Amino acid sequence: MSKAFTGLVVQILIQEGRLRQGDDIITYLPEMRLNFRENLLP
Secondary structure, three states: OHHHHHHHHHHHHOOOOOOOOOOOOHHHHHHHHHHHHHHHHH
């Protein structure tokens, strides 16, 4: 899943009221946790 696609989905969920901007996205997309951390580590 690309970052652009993920951003679009998150924006749509916020507009639909299913997701608040302050919510922890890891709660909704737990499989992204490892990918996110792996990409941040040098």
